[in-house]
Amino acid sequence: MSTGLQEAQVGRTFIGRLATDTDLVEEIERFCADAGIQAAGVSAVGAMRRAAYAYYNQTTKQYKEMASPSHHELSGFVGNISMREGRPFLHAHATFADINGECVAGHLLKGCTVWVAEVEIRELVGVELVREHDELTGLALW
Numbered sequence: 001m002s003t004g005l006q007e008a009q010v011g012r013t014f015i016g017r018l019a020t021d022t023d024l025v026e027e028i029e030r031f032c033a034d035a036g037i038q039a040a041g042v043s044a045v046g047a048m049r050r051a052a053y054a055y056y057n058q059t060t061k062q063y064k065e066m067a068s069p070s071h072h073e074l075s076g077f078v079g080n081i082s083m084r085e086g087r088p089f090l091h092a093h094a095t096f097a098d099i100n101g102e103c104v105a106g107h108l109l110k111g112c113t114v115w116v117a118e119v120e121i122r123e124l125v126g127v128e129l130v131r132e133h134d135e136l137t138g139l140a141l142w
Contacts, residue, residue: 006077008039011123018119021130024048024112025090026076028119032081032088039124040081044076044117051096053104061138067111068104072096074117079108080142081121082129105109 014035014050018027028042052070079092094112095105131140 003101004081008124008127011022011125013123014119014121016119018046018117020115021049022114023110024114025092025108025110027114028081028121029088032090035123037081037088037105037121037123038083039127039129041122041124042077042079042081042119044074044077044119046117047097047115048072048074048117049115050113050130051094052109053094053096053106054109055106055139056139058137063107065109066104066106068096068098068121070098071115071125072098072104075103076105077108080129083132084133084140095141101123119129 029086032040049071051068054065056063074094075097076095077092079090081088081090083089092108093106095103097103129142131142134141
């Protein structure tokens with residue numbers, strides 16, 4: 001596992017809107033699998049009917065999962081696609097804002113229900129990003 005930066009070329013770019021009431025993470029991973037994308041940068045904006053996210057405790061090396069069943073703006077979303085167990089895997093962090101402008105943020109989880117989501121996927125070629133268990137952090141990293 002390398003800790004340095006690698007050069008990659010931008011391949012295809014995809015932009016579009018996800019269907020209402022779909023799972024944000026599952027839809028992005030499914031699209032990447034269908035399109036043969038193994039590495040990419042991903043960003044999105046929109047609104048969720050349900051937000052699901054987690055905080056990773058660096059001491060215990062465990063995630064604290066959280067969810068908000070109320071409607072939230074997806075005000076920030078940045079992530080990447082890599083390969084994990086032979087399939088495209090989305091690693092993203094997101095910020096969600098409620099009706100009062102209060103924000104929550106964290107590691108994006110499956111369980112985010114889309115109301116509207118505009119997604120951009122920028123394929124990266126010439127680089128191999130494969131997640132493997134890292135003993136130091138307890139995370140699956142590339």
